[in-house]
Structure formats: structure tokens, C-alpha cells
Amino acid sequence: MKTSKKIIYTIILSVLVLAFLFFLDVNKNQYGMAYTVLQKGIIMAVVAVSMNLVTGFTGLFSLGQAGFMAIGAYVTAIFLIPSESIGDVYYISGVSPVILNFKTWMDSLPSWIQAISPYIALLIGGLAGAFCAALIGIPVLRLKSDYLAIATLGFSEIVRAVISSPQMDTITNGSYGLKKIQGFTSLFQTFAVATVCISFMILLIRSTYGRAFKAIREDEIAAEAMGINLFKHKELSFVIGSFFSAVSGGMLAMFMRSIDSKTFSISLTYDILLIVVIGGIGSATGSILSALLVTVSKEWWLRFFDNPLYIGNFQVPLFRTGFRMVIFSIVLLIVVLFYQRGIMGRNEFSWDRIAENLLKIKKLLRRNPKEGGSKNV
């Protein structure tokens, strides 16, 4: 396919997506479900791509996403709780003077800075996550596959324990969590931030560094013999992945308006893993597709599994709270056992591939009626 054609298609697709988002934004009262679910979906897409960067492209099986999201979420949340609500949020154990001083300082800043404060908050949240990742990465990244997984999982639990500990009450509000977090006012802001994050990761993957990551995934010893410093590159991938996990955690906090340490339990990491596996381990576009698909079906289309279903007067058995998640876990297992490549495998979205597939389908359709029974293959 010609490049010019591809560019035109891409522009058409982007315009369509933008138009759709605009339509949703205007009619958000009417399509409230789609509005919220899509926002959550794109946030999950950011963290799924970041997990894929570390797990799928660099081959480091890290299960610490929830922990980094928690760090990002709490930092962002503390930034974005309006100073007049601080007292309400920390009404049980009081608020640390550090936060109070910080809030007064923030209120004294010029208004244009306050206008972009959500973005600054996300950036700082991301940097906090990246910093923790850099520290934990030094010891942990020396470990091999499953040990790395369990160590990062452990790290994520440590983060959660620290956040909910009574010693941190005046900062994280302990187990009560943070409320009244200011979020984005429009769908476009969420999508814009997510697009920037995801685009950066895809660009990184396509760059010479991305190739080095893939080399490490394929064969560490050979990669080292090719002059690739294992630790430096693993750490880089881990820190960047964690940065974006933390950013998406901040976005999640802004989206949910209230968070507590239970939000970031191990099952959140498992949810993200599910998205990555279904999308294809080692495919960024697969992760995006799958994040949207999984979130939309989980939060919206498949809700009916959780409600009692009646056909006439007959109540269909099995349909009650929790059934949806059972179906979901079964889907995950089926994908892992039988479709290990997920939706996209290790391929990325490209017009060429779509054109190829269309051609194949066309050929199939054309051939079938004429030489349906022919033996030569």
C-alpha cells in the first residue's frame, strides 16, 4: 500500500475518533455509560502499554504495576485535593503540616500555573513512581523471571501496606483513603494525556532502544555479547514503564475522584495482566484495543451477567453477582491455554496488514462458491 494512501486512511480514522469523542462529550448526559467507561478504558490502555513495554518487549515479568499506580495516584491526589476540602478529607486523624504548607504555597502561585496543575500533578506523580522504580530496580532487576515477578508483586504489597499504615495517616489518610480529588473536566483532556503517553511509549519501542529491549527479551547472553548493557537497559525500561504506570494511576485517581489502598491490590495488577495477555504480549496496539474492549465489556456490556436474568417467569440460573468475573477469568484462561498470542500476537496495527487480511477474505469468498470441493491447496 502506498504511503500517501496510508496517511489519508490514518487521518480519516483520527477524524472519525475525534468526531466520536466530540459527540460523546456534547451528549455526555445521554451516553453517560459510554462516557465513563471509555475514559476508564483509555486509562487502562496507558498502564497496559506500560506493562507491555516491561513485560512484553523487555521480557521482564514484572507484577508491580498496582504499586506504581498507587504511588502515582496518591501523589497526584494530594496535589489535586482543593485546599478548602483538605479539612473534610483528613477529618479523622488530621493533616500533616507539610501538606498544609504545600497547599498554601500552591494557592499563592500564579493562576496560569494553577490552570495546568492537573498536568503538573500527573507529571510529578509519574516521576515519584519512576524514582521508586529506579531504587527498587537496582536490586530486583538482577533476578530471573519468576523471582522478579514475585519480588515486584511483593513490592506492590509493601507500597500498599505503607500507604494504609497508621504511621502515614496524616499524609495518605490511612485506610480511609483520599476523596474529593479534582479531575479533568472533559473527556478530551483524559484522551489527550493518554495519547501522549502511549505515543511516547510506541515511539520508544520503535527506536533503537526498543530494539535493544527486544534483544534482551530474546536472549540476554547474546544481547550482552552485542554490547548491550543489560542492567542499564532493563532499568531504563522498568523506570519508563513505571513512570507511565504511575501517570495512569494519577489519571485513575482523577477519574475516580476518591481512592484508597484497596483500589491498588494485587487484583488490579491481575486485571492489567489480563488486558495485556488478551491484547498480545509484545503488541502495544493490541494492548490498547484490548484495554478498551475488556474495560467496556467488563464495566458495561457484560454487566447483565451480574443481574438475575428472567426469560418470561423463568429465572435463568447462574446469573448473579460475581458471575461476570467468573466468565472473565475463564476467558483469560482460554486465551492463555489456546490462543497464547492474544488478539495481535507480537504484531502491531498497520494498514498493510488490514489490506492483506481483506484480500485473504476476498479470495476466500471468491474461491468458495467456484471451487468449493477442490482438493489442491
Add this chain to the structure above:
Amino acid sequence: MSNCVLRVENATMQFGGVVAVDNLSLEVNHKEIVSLIGPNGAGKTTAFNIITGVYAPTNGAVYFKDQMITCNFPKGSMKKLYAGQNLGKYTTTMKKTPDQITKLGMARTFQNIRLFKELTAFENILIAKHMRSKANFLSASFCLNYKEEKKAREETMQLLEILGLLDVKDERADSLPYGQQRHLEIARALATNPELLLLDEPAAGMNPQETAELTAFIYDLRTKFNLTIFMIEHHMDLVMDISDRIYVLDFGKLIASGTPEEIQNNQRVIDAYLGVPEDGEE
């Protein structure tokens, strides 16, 4: 600067009580083709791994272009276990990692081919160019290094052409036939712009005709890329054909060294080879 590219001094490698390489000293000079031969289990690959920085020797030192890259002496529990010689001769500890050594200009291939299996032949070679890239992750992501990238891609294409892999450049490495995988591995090593190339059994699993082709090919490489070559090989015709000098290892010990003629007439070498069943060609 002397003519000597690689110098291994009194290298001993001991795994627990097993001495895999015993007091090995050797030299490889500029633009030479030198072979390391010996029966199975003689410690040839271990010697390679010491030179390329995969293992630190228990005792001894390695110099590359007169620069020390590895030096070690027995420590801790190894002090008691150590069965080699030259104890006390080395007192410094240093070890460059394999990637640092590759950056200095030494590249290697592996005995059991270690390609990046799921990547294409083109990508396999391009990855070796990463090391010389000056871009950091930000400039690389935003394509600010496009000139460097373009050059790397051009050089990769040249290498593919020289090694006759141009028509399979977009094939996955593990889908290539065995011979081409070997070629690809050599191409990948060459892409790091080495001065010294270490080949670990380049002709393993090849038939006589393929071996003959490889012989000519390795010979060509030396002139084309201005290379020094050090290789491990079992195919005697290949070794005798192209080697300037040969080192022979047996049970970790150097038992002979010299020109192919000298080695062919060396009684100890003949004994070492005839003393074990001839099974080097599997």
C-alpha cells in the same frame, strides 16, 4: 603498540574442584587466523567465555590490545580448593562485562546459535548497531538521531548483502536454514565493528561442501574487514586450511601450539586425539 591483539596469561578456571581450564596462556596477533582445537570437553568454550567476559577466571589475566580486561586470583573458599599454578602472581581483581568488551572491539559467535529468534534477520543485525549509537532514549524516541539511524540501516543492508542474506532479510531468524543462521550470527558479530572476531565452532553441523565454502568465506572476511580471527573448530580440514597458528587444549591444559604442519606432526596431539573416540563431528 605491539602487534598482539589478544593475550591470555596463565588463565585458570575452576568450577568447585573441577579444573576446566588450567594455566592457559596464548597470544593472537594482528590479522592472524588462530584456531583453538582439542577433544570434546577440553575447555575450549570455557576459554572463550573467559576471554569474552562471561566468566571471571579463577586466576590469571586477559589483555585486549594491551589493555587489561580481566584479572582475578582465588578468593574465599576457592583459596583452599585452588589446584592451579601461579598462585600469588595476580593480586588485582577486575572484570569488564561482556558488553564493555564488545565495545572495545571484540565480537563473538556462539556454539549453539544464539540469535534473537523471533526478530527478523535485518533486526538481528541492526541491534548490534545500537551499542555505537550516541542517542539517549529521548532523542531516539523523537527520531532526532535519524541520520545515525539511516546510516545504521545502510550498513546493515551492506552486511546482509556481503553475507548473502539480502533475500531473507525480513524472515524470522529461527525460520532460516541452519547454514544461514550461522552466517547471520557472523554478520551480527561483524556489525559491532570488531577488530577481533571469536568464532565458536562456525562449521558445526555443516557438510563437507558447506565447510569448504565457509573456509573461503572466513578467509575473505579477514581481508574485507581487516580482522583478526580466533576460532574453535572441530573440522580439521578447515582448521589446517586457514589457520596461521593453532593451539591445542586437552583436559584444560595447553599441550601444543604452532603452525598447522607442526601440529599435524606433534605426537602429543595425535595421542590426545586418538586416545579418545573420534566423535567430534556430531
Add this chain to the structure above:
Amino acid sequence: MTLSTFFQHALTGISLGGAYALIAIGYTMVYGILRLINFAHGDIFIFSMASLPWQIAIPLVCILTVALGVLVEKSAYKPLRSAPRMSIMISAIGVSYLLQNLATYLFTALPRAYPEIPFLKKIFQIGPVSASLVTFITPILTLLLVIALLFLINHTKFGMAIRAVSKDFETAQLMGIRLNNTISLTFVIGSFLAAIGSILYFTDRMSVTPFSGTLPGLKCFVAAVLGGIGSIPGAVVGGFVIGICETYLVAMGYSTFSDAFTFILLIIILLFRPTGLFGEKNIDKV
């Protein structure tokens, strides 16, 4: 801390450690044979929540747990035997995810009381230390079971098969060992010990939820790593160490950090002695 509270906590710690040790053995055996962290191991015993009179419940729990363990192996791990490591781990996580969600669905996520086993709850008093019977029984039972297990592993044909398979799959198969039977046997033993361990663990606790198994499960995995994965005595020692440390941390008022402590311990061990206290050393061949 007075001497009597010290002993009191020591006893509680040893008892908790015993339960951990039994569960940790399951991890270590499965890892030894399949090189797989059986993430689902901590979740299989959650299905012991059905409220039945204890005389029926205990054998039923053991049978069900064993059946579930083997079912998990046959359905989720066996098809992936030659797949990359990561796929098998994801499958294990998937099973764990499924079991948790299934338990939530069947029993709802609300905490429910663990079936009361009256005779285990009877309070005993030895000197200044008082505790329920289960606290005294656990360490003794653990040691007895471990001795029996070590005998099985070291002195019977089955044990020899297990040891052979854990060294080398293919060679063991060539020697006429039935691979799948041996692996199933490992899961049977591991799940059975986990069932006993879980009964002992939960009897001292008020309530269970479908997610109660995850964290103790992970802690037991840490215990197995601490002892050196693949080593049964190692898992037992690891279990006791973690149980005792945790009890003292809780006693000193750091209960929220007791979970975090386990993982900090894990990271420290992996850094300084990745093979654990009794593990074997592996050298990567180039």
C-alpha cells in the same frame, strides 16, 4: 515484654509457622518439579469454606483440595508443558484469578465464619502460657507430616520418581518414569498438606473471605524461597521463621507492616542468597 508473653508469642508464632510450613511445602515441591510458582496454591484451600459439621468437613476439605489441585494441574499446567516460562506463570495467575472469582461468586465476598472445630479450640494452660489445642497440635503435626514426607521422598519408589523428574524431565521419562503420574502425585501431596495447613491456619481466625488465601499463599511462597526453593526441610524452616517473625512484629504493634516485612525479607534473601538457605546452585551454561 514479660517472659510469659514472650513464650505466649513464641508458641503462637511456632503454630503459625507450622501452618505456613505445610503450605510452603506445596510450593517448593511444585517448583522443584515444574519450575513453576503455583500461584493458585494459596487459593485452592479457600474452597474449604463450606459450612458442614467438622467431622465431615475435614476429610471433605482434604479430598476436595487434592482433587482441585490435580484438576488445576491437568487443565491449566499440563497443556503448557513445553510453552515458554511466562505463559505457564500467566496460566497460574489466571487459575488463581479464576478460583478467587469463583469463590466470590459461590460464597459472596463477605467474610464468613470459619467452621468451628470445637475440640481444636479447647483452651489449654501450661504454666503461664495458655492457648487453644490447635496451637499445640500444629507444630507437632507439621513435624510428623514432614518426617513422613521425607521418608516418602527419600525411601520409596514414588519418591525416587519425584526426585528424578525434578532433576530432568526427559531423562526421567526415558528411564520409564510416568511423567504425568509423578507430577500429579506431587500435586496430590502438596494440596493435601495445604489442606491440613489451611485448616490449622484458619481455625485460629475469626472469618474467611475468598481473598484470604492470596496473602498467606504468597507468604508461604516467600517461606519456600527463604528455605531454598526445591528443598523440603528448607520450606519448613522458612515457614517457621516467617511465622515467628510475623507474630512478634504484630505483638510489637506493627501489624500493618507484618505483610510488608515478609516481602522485604524476600527481596533481601534474593539479593544476598538467591538460592535460599538450603537451595542448590545452578550455573547458566553459555
